[in-house]
Amino acid sequence: MTDFKLTDEQRQYQQLARDFVEKEIAPRAAYHDETGEFAGDILRKAWELGLVGAHIPERYGGLGLSTLDGCLIAEEFGAGCTGIGAALDGNNLAQAPLLVAGTDEQKKEFLEPMTGDFSLAAYCASEPGSELDALKATTTAKRAGDEYVINGAKSWCINAGVARWHCLVAATDPAGGAAGLSVFVIPGDTAGIAVGEGGKRMGQRAADLRAVTFRDVKVPRRCLVGREGDGARILGLAAARAYPLLSCSAVGLGRSAMEHSMRYSKQRVTFGLPIASHQAVAFMVADMDKDICAARLLAWQAAWLSDSGTVSGTQAVIARTFALDMAVRVAVDAVQVFGGYGYSREYPVEKLMRDAKMLQVVHGSGNLHKVALGRQLVGVGR
Ligand SMILES: Cc1cc2nc3c(=O)[nH]c(=O)nc-3n(C[C@H](O)[C@H](O)[C@H](O)COP(=O)(O)OP(=O)(O)OC[C@H]3O[C@@H](n4cnc5c(N)ncnc54)[C@H](O)[C@@H]3O)c2cc1C
Incomplete structure (x- = not known):
């Protein structure tokens, strides 16, 4: 039977990441968005806590966390700031080919030093x-x-x-x-x-x-x-490992947009009622939650498949395209919930909308993945 219950260790990791993000990332997200400054000091602190590259096997000095464990961390970083978290996404994408196809010597040469001191790929x-x-x-x-x-x-x-x-x-x-x-x-x-x-x-x-x-x-x-x-085959295997993590960054962003929307919709009163009571707003929030939950489940399923050795590039692509489209939809709706203030840089959701759009165009755009998926399903070539 399928079991979605997290272990105590996974919950602890999730909490560690959440606390770190709330304390270190969320308060500085707007500053780094404004200045474009790379948040190297924050990332180093995250590395010191074991939140960066935690999936490197114990044999090479890492914590040997699973892809699903990594998803829990990625969601929290995504909820804090996908701009700062992009360093982890890039790192995960770079390390994945080595993890799935590197030799012992290559892992020692390139992965092991990343567990002894903070660095990125x-x-x-x-x-x-x-x-x-x-x-x-x-x-x-x-x-x-x-x-x-x-x-x-x-x-x-x-x-x-x-x-x-x-x-x-x-x-x-x-x-x-x-x-x-x-x-x-x-x-x-x-x-x-x-x-x-x-x-x-x-x-x-x-x-x-x-x-x-x-x-x-x-x-x-x-x-x-x-x-x-062997490149195309290796990239396919690597995607099965890295895409669930990217998907969970998007889930985190969506969650943050929804949480801002819920708070604001309870505070803002129009026609004598908090806007959360107006059906149009309630529907938007309900759709946000529905789509975030679905994206998380698809990502966890893809991660679980990767962890259990049933590599499914298709499942990873489904999870990824759904999560990235979800993040854009949810962030756009969050701007709508905030009305005119949603468009203001004084409020948090316009940043989420800008950040979300990047997820949809990078690492092989979502369109191209859907084209490949559709062709594969129908069984036609290019
Ligand atoms: C902020 C950012 C960060 C990035 N980070 C990285 C990184 O770390 N490493 C890296 O390697 N790359 C990175 N990229 C590059 C990114 O992966 C590419 O931009 C992306 O793959 C799209 O390629 P392109 O820009 O050449 O778009 P194009 O290929 O020119 O596509 C333009 C549009 O046409 C659509 N399109 C193109 N061909 C087809 C088709 N056959 N069928 C249907 N639609 C199609 C695309 O979906 C897209 O909407 C990054 C890009 C950005 C913007």
Whole structure:
């Protein structure tokens, strides 16, 4: 029988994350949104409490938490600030390929140091001129003896300005499409890597978001994760692990928007009644709760599948697309519940709306995932 009861340990972790977020993140979310300053000190404190990279196996010095455990933490960070929490999302995406396909040596070299001192990794997949979801990459990695020489550019990489290492997707066979993609782990200080400015953006402004160029970057063969051409398969396995976490960040954001809406709708009185009593507002809040609960359950199911070894990329994509669309819907409705004040920067929900939209366009847009899912369900190709 399916059991959704959290263990005592999971509850303790959830509480630890919630307390941390309430004390350290929520009070500073508006400041980091306004300034775009990276919240490195907050993230270091979170790491000290075991809330960053807690899924690294005990064998490499980590806590060995499950994907479901990670979902509990991700939801709390999402409820506090997805801009600050984006560092964890980027880190999770970068670490996932190593966790599912890295060798013991690679895990020791790249994951173990992250348990001894605070550091983050960047996920470098998307690039200008070629959408990775079409399973093409213009960034190339050419074999030259015992090395690979990497050339190309990635347009948006979370954490790249502060990363200890980059998880890079590059074409080892540029004519091979999906079969030509490979995954590399590359130390951040390797010669030839240039990290550009992030540029101004609508939401999640506390994220360290950068363009990264690779010019004749030479890495030893041991930086290849899995085999040449194994990239698409590894990314699929990694998504099954990382997407439930991304989904739960969105659940947290939605929860925060709903909680703000509930509080405000009890305080604000129109036509002699708190607006919560007006059916149109009550319906919006009810729909928020319904959709948040559904998104959480889908994410937990995908996490449970990943933890139990039944890797289901499909379930992870369903959870992810539902959660991201939910977060945008709920945040937009929260602005509506606040009326004119919802649009004001003096109130918290406009930030949530801006932050939520980013979730929907990143890491392979939701549209592309739905296209792939639809084709898979119906059984047609591109
Ligand atoms: C804030 C931010 C953070 C990011 N962080 C990272 C990161 O850490 N690492 C990383 O690798 N990337 C990152 N990205 C990049 C992100 O993954 C891409 O922007 C995303 O995959 C969409 O690619 P694109 O911008 O090239 O859009 P395009 O591919 O140009 O798409 C434009 C629009 O057309 C739609 N579309 C395109 N093709 C199809 C199709 N075949 N069928 C239906 N609809 C389609 C898309 O859904 C989208 O709505 C980030 C982006 C942003 C904005």
